[in-house]
Amino acid sequence: MSAAIFAPGFFSSSPVQLAAAVGAIVAIVAGCVGVFTVIRGQSFAGEALGDIGAAGGSSAYLVGVAPLWGFMAVSVAAAGVMEMIGIQRTRGRDLATGIVLGAGFGLAALFLYLGTTYNNTTGATVTVLFGSIFALDTSVLPLVAVFGALAAGTILLLYRPLLLASVSPELASARRLPVRVIGGLYLLAMAVAVALSALTIGAILSTALLVGPAATALQLTRRPGRAILTAGMIGVGAMWLGILLAYDSYDWPPLHHGWPVSFFVVTIVLLAYIASRAVPARASSR
Amino acid sequence: MTSDVVTTTPKSAATATGDQTALTVDDVTVRLGGRTVLDHVSFSLTAGEFTGLIGSNGAGKTTLFKVILGLQPTTSGSVRVGSGRRTHKDIGYVPQKFLLDPDMPLRGRDLIALGLDGQRLGVPLPSKTRRARVEEMVEAVDAGGFADARVGRLSGGEQQRILIAHALISRPQLLLLDEPLANLDLRAAQDVVGLLSRIATEQRIAVLISAHEMNPLLPVMDRIVYLAAGRAASGTVDEVVRSEVLSELYGHHVDVLRVHGRVIVVAGTGHDEHVPDEQAEHHHAGEGPPPVEIVE
Numbered sequence: 001m002s003a004a005i006f007a008p009g010f011f012s013s014s015p016v017q018l019a020a021a022v023g024a025i026v027a028i029v030a031g032c033v034g035v036f037t038v039i040r041g042q043s044f045a046g047e048a049l050g051d052i053g054a055a056g057g058s059s060a061y062l063v064g065v066a067p068l069w070g071f072m073a074v075s076v077a078a079a080g081v082m083e084m085i086g087i088q089r090t091r092g093r094d095l096a097t098g099i100v101l102g103a104g105f106g107l108a109a110l111f112l113y114l115g116t117t118y119n120n121t122t123g124a125t126v127t128v129l130f131g132s133i134f135a136l137d138t139s140v141l142p143l144v145a146v147f148g149a150l151a152a153g154t155i156l157l158l159y160r161p162l163l164l165a166s167v168s169p170e171l172a173s174a175r176r177l178p179v180r181v182i183g184g185l186y187l188l189a190m191a192v193a194v195a196l197s198a199l200t201i202g203a204i205l206s207t208a209l210l211v212g213p214a215a216t217a218l219q220l221t222r223r224p225g226r227a228i229l230t231a232g233m234i235g236v237g238a239m240w241l242g243i244l245l246a247y248d249s250y251d252w253p254p255l256h257h258g259w260p261v262s263f264f265v266v267t268i269v270l271l272a273y274i275a276s277r278a279v280p281a282r283a284s285s286r
Numbered sequence: 287m288t289s290d291v292v293t294t295t296p297k298s299a300a301t302a303t304g305d306q307t308a309l310t311v312d313d314v315t316v317r318l319g320g321r322t323v324l325d326h327v328s329f330s331l332t333a334g335e336f337t338g339l340i341g342s343n344g345a346g347k348t349t350l351f352k353v354i355l356g357l358q359p360t361t362s363g364s365v366r367v368g369s370g371r372r373t374h375k376d377i378g379y380v381p382q383k384f385l386l387d388p389d390m391p392l393r394g395r396d397l398i399a400l401g402l403d404g405q406r407l408g409v410p411l412p413s414k415t416r417r418a419r420v421e422e423m424v425e426a427v428d429a430g431g432f433a434d435a436r437v438g439r440l441s442g443g444e445q446q447r448i449l450i451a452h453a454l455i456s457r458p459q460l461l462l463l464d465e466p467l468a469n470l471d472l473r474a475a476q477d478v479v480g481l482l483s484r485i486a487t488e489q490r491i492a493v494l495i496s497a498h499e500m501n502p503l504l505p506v507m508d509r510i511v512y513l514a515a516g517r518a519a520s521g522t523v524d525e526v527v528r529s530e531v532l533s534e535l536y537g538h539h540v541d542v543l544r545v546h547g548r549v550i551v552v553a554g555t556g557h558d559e560h561v562p563d564e565q566a567e568h569h570h571a572g573e574g575p576p577p578v579e580i581v582e
Contacts, residue, residue, distance in 0.1 A: 039387075173357060
């Protein structure tokens with residue numbers, strides 16, 4: 001029976017083990033950061049950071065370093081530019097995000113073109129844009145752990161001021177909290193979370209992991225701390241289930257070649273969100 | 287709500303224990319981009335007293351609040367909170383605009399707790415004292431029935447109560463509320479005003495509440511600070527809301543009419559005389575008290 005669910009070799013496969021470990025870390029970090037992304041209404045900025053990360057991932061292939069460094073460097077730099085253009089003003093937010101997003105895609109197009117043309121890295125486009133968690137190198141695990149701890153640590157350290165500043169910048173500044181600094185640090189943490197997410201499920205899909213489980217958690221609980229825990233659990237669940245299904249799908253039609261993990265993860269996240277909306281009003285009432 | 291306006295007296299409990307100055311605004315002038323927003327404004331607030339900051343939109347109320355909170359530098363003059371050094375704990379503040387997503391995962395009591403330690407780093411650890419303090423504030427503002435609901439789904443009046451508790455939990459000497467009655471119906475406004483008046487007396491806090499209408503505040507106001515075009519007159523309602531004082535403030539003649547225990551301020555001279563449409567509607571509706579007419 002269990003062999004039908006867990007295909008032979010699933011638990012002993014080292015790519016699966018690595019994917020499960022990296023995926024879990026990334027999902028937990030995404031949960032921490034994502035709840036605030038949704039509360040602050042910065043999903044679009046998160047999406048843009050991920051898409052821009054594509055430029056980083058593709059340039060990493062071009063110069064021959066690990067894609068994580070590319071995702072990370074470009075997302076963090078883009079967060080800095082967004083901050084400078086004025087993401088903290090409501091009216092500047094869409095503009096800042098849109099401008100940086102366009103520029104990022106332009107660069108990604110160039111780097112992917114150069115990479116596929118001159119370096120013959122044909123798989124790079126798919127890997128950068130849609131992820132390939134089974135193809136990770138083991139050396140990436142400690143990096144993921146360190147960056148993940150940085151992003152989640154920032155959120156947990158700033159938890160109360162960040163919550164207050166996200167709920168009402170006016171209340172926060174009346175308490176002499178540096179609202180702008182808090183917002184800037186948050187944006188950095190989000191850039192790191194998005195880069196990690198891009199590594200696992202791809203640059204294009206990275207916000208699905210950031211925003212989806214968080215939005216689902218917000219439907220299920222009224223408390224901010226529980227929302228973070230819930231989002232992390234949903235994310236890890238979606239990630240592991242996605243990995244399992246992708247592993248099983250090597251036997252599936254039409255090609256018997258495996259379906260992408262990202263597809264499963266994103267679909268599970270979407271289904272979880274839809275299910276959470278259907279939860280009886282009592283559980284999420286008022 | 288008493289209709290006896292003329293004999294509104296300061297609360298004896300507050301004055302009997304001597305004057306504890308909670309706030310001194312001393313000759314404050316603020317110029318922003320060449321415009322004088324506050325023009326030599328002076329007044330002081332006493333612990334336990336309820337003061338209304340009355341003025342039309344653009345009279346400088348919000349700027350004055352920012353000055354008191356230390357968020358707006360003054361061009362000249364000074365502000366002193368309590369006995370001297372100002373900290374965030376000494377001022378409780380309830381902002382005017384408060385719009386929350388209904389799905390925000392934040393209960394009323396979570397927001398109240400953020401008033402206690404929202405500026406601290408790290409994740410709050412479960413604490414009996416913290417929970418007891420929050421519960422105490424929930425009861426102080428009669429929020430027991432909705433403190434566990436999401437803040438974004440509460441009514442305007444319920445949100446006001448939560449915000450007042452958020453502001454009070456750090457035991458400030460001074461409570462500032464920016465237009466708290468603006469979006470409330472008459473009943474909710476009366477409830478909030480009654481609550482604030484009770485809190486001022488019981489907790490010996492100076493309450494300063496800004497409004498463009500003074501009538502809902504008349505029954506409870508110990509003192510009034512009347513702002514017009516950046517200039518201020520302060521004192522008891524009877525001292526300030528008089529034709530001579532307000533005419534001087536506005537710089538042209540103004541009449542103060544008292545109708546059924548309510549105050550209406552109208553421009554006295556012929557060509558300035560008008561009743562804005564908005565206020566005419568109020569009269570037709572016959573629900574709220576007629577607002578103060580602010581003459582410009």
